[in-house]
Amino acid sequence: MTSTLTSRQQALCLAAITLAVFWPTLSAKFVYDARLQILTGDFIHDPGNWVPVLSGQVLAMDVLDFNRPVQLASLMLDAAVWGRDAFGYHLTSVLLHALNVVLVWGIVRGLSRAGERQAEGLSYAGLATLLFAVHPIVTEAVCEPTFREDLLVAACTLGALLLAMRHDPAAPNGDRWRALGCAGLCFLAVASKESGIAAPLVLGAYWWLFRQGEPRAFWTLAVGGGKAAAVAFLATRFLLEPAQSVIFEAKPQYPGGSFLGAMAIEPRILALYAQLVALPVNLCADYGLYSVRHLPLPVAVVILAGLVAAAVVAIRADRRIALACAIIVLPLIPVSNLFPIYRAAADRYMYLPMAGVALAVGWLLDGPWLAARPRLREKATIACMATVVLLGMACVERQKVWANPLALWEDTFRKNPAAYTAASGLADSLLEAGRLLEAERAAREAIRLSDGKRGDPYATLALILDAQGREADAFEAAGKALEVQPSLADPEARVRVLAMERQVAEEWGRLMGRRPK
Numbered sequence: 001m002t003s004t005l006t007s008r009q010q011a012l013c014l015a016a017i018t019l020a021v022f023w024p025t026l027s028a029k030f031v032y033d034a035r036l037q038i039l040t041g042d043f044i045h046d047p048g049n050w051v052p053v054l055s056g057q058v059l060a061m062d063v064l065d066f067n068r069p070v071q072l073a074s075l076m077l078d079a080a081v082w083g084r085d086a087f088g089y090h091l092t093s094v095l096l097h098a099l100n101v102v103l104v105w106g107i108v109r110g111l112s113r114a115g116e117r118q119a120e121g122l123s124y125a126g127l128a129t130l131l132f133a134v135h136p137i138v139t140e141a142v143c144e145p146t147f148r149e150d151l152l153v154a155a156c157t158l159g160a161l162l163l164a165m166r167h168d169p170a171a172p173n174g175d176r177w178r179a180l181g182c183a184g185l186c187f188l189a190v191a192s193k194e195s196g197i198a199a200p201l202v203l204g205a206y207w208w209l210f211r212q213g214e215p216r217a218f219w220t221l222a223v224g225g226g227k228a229a230a231v232a233f234l235a236t237r238f239l240l241e242p243a244q245s246v247i248f249e250a251k252p253q254y255p256g257g258s259f260l261g262a263m264a265i266e267p268r269i270l271a272l273y274a275q276l277v278a279l280p281v282n283l284c285a286d287y288g289l290y291s292v293r294h295l296p297l298p299v300a301v302v303i304l305a306g307l308v309a310a311a312v313v314a315i316r317a318d319r320r321i322a323l324a325c326a327i328i329v330l331p332l333i334p335v336s337n338l339f340p341i342y343r344a345a346a347d348r349y350m351y352l353p354m355a356g357v358a359l360a361v362g363w364l365l366d367g368p369w370l371a372a373r374p375r376l377r378e379k380a381t382i383a384c385m386a387t388v389v390l391l392g393m394a395c396v397e398r399q400k401v402w403a404n405p406l407a408l409w410e411d412t413f414r415k416n417p418a419a420y421t422a423a424s425g426l427a428d429s430l431l432e433a434g435r436l437l438e439a440e441r442a443a444r445e446a447i448r449l450s451d452g453k454r455g456d457p458y459a460t461l462a463l464i465l466d467a468q469g470r471e472a473d474a475f476e477a478a479g480k481a482l483e484v485q486p487s488l489a490d491p492e493a494r495v496r497v498l499a500m501e502r503q504v505a506e507e508w509g510r511l512m513g514r515r516p517k
Contacts, residue, residue, distance in 0.1 A: 010126055013126075015098040017134075022142060025139075025403075026094065027403075028086065028404065036064075036499075040498060040500075040501050050073075053069050062242045062246060074092065075145065075146070089145035090143070092145070093143070093148050096148065097138065100158060100355065103158035103159060106162050108124070108128055108129060108366075113366050125366075129358055134388060134391050136395045138350075139395060140283075141348040143402035144348075153189050153199070156185045156192060157327075160185035160199055161202055163185065164178075166178070169214045174218050179218045179219075182203060182222035182225075182226060183221065183228075184229070186225075186227070187230065187233060190234060199230065200227040202327055203222060205323055206323055207223055209322055247497050249497075252341050252342045253340055265337070267300040269292065270304055270336075271299070273345075275303075284347075284411075284412055285401075285412040286412050288344075288418055311325050317369060320359075324359040326356070327353065331352040364380075406430065409426035409428075412426075413425075418449065420454070423445045424450075426446075427442035427445075427457065427461075431443075431464050443460045452484065455483075458485075461481075462474045462508075463507055488508070489512070491509045
């Protein structure tokens, strides 16, 4: 950013760059869960569901994202305006990302070093913010509308932090309304996704690092109120959760089969995240053990130990880095497999932590060690600029993967050929594209990867064989699907629980109608 731009102009410039980089996403189709929740499901399209979502009654309902009412409300707003048109949903997500970019910029700038020339401080803030804006690891959260909860968590968390940073201890009434705003944003963060529990903790870290000497009333209300709101929401969410669910047919499992097994794998996952931030060459929509094969446990531990040591050194020189580390680490705790979750690792989990990485880079460029070494600072700035350009190009390329189902599942299966979800998704998308021989191979691979214990790939195989004119083989595969998974006998019920797309259900129903009894 140049020194001739005002603060508002710089913020608008950063938002415009973000929109330009993510412009290709606006023409993308629905992929992954969006095809079920937005195209197939009716919940977000029914205006009658606004009352349970806004009142919290949805926490006791067996619907997708019942535990994330803010996420549901955002999708329902899109549904009210755009129906089932993908453009509007993508537009909302891209605009949310642009908002988060501006919030990150405001936080970097708000804690720029005293005595630093204003133009330089703003320049470093803008450059570091662009690392967050265009990093390919954020594309999953931005490009898939049903993963928007991570954008919402980030907006609420960063918004609460920026709001707290602008607190004036001399304000009338102790700045009570600002404190209530911070607490309210913490509540909205956790109501967007469970990782939003990090929001009040981030506020607490900021208070502890920078504002301990001030009167406590504001911080008690902002931080304490935020924690109380988050805990109350989570307690209500778990108390009201339906005991039995037809939407979630299987419970999540620990990677490795047990808590200890998961904890043996978790360092490898965290090391993978570190690698993806530094070198995002193997981004994947479905990670698994295959994805961390290049990171054996000893190597992962060494990488993490090195990162911790570097963080300690940096924090001792500049306590702002401690706040950046809090924003990196705290949102990862709820998704660190301490409890079973449906996806052991995902790019979207790194969305808010990536904002913390950008903050750390901005404050490193603005730090005292580089201030005393102007030539080194110049080289670091040039390197950062080059990195932003390369990441921007990679971000545009990564968006192509999320542009349509076939592109997504071809890339995912190539990156993780051991993933059942990838093979199954690839079979479905190849069938939809009319590439029947390839679809058959993918379906049979999905059956193999599931050990023949899931009916859906057999059903897909039956549709593929039927499309090839191999009716007898199709009937045999359909019979196997019903044997393994009897619930497939009612395709309309599968649609209602978002386990099958409507068009697939219709084709499956026609095949079942022709099948000899």
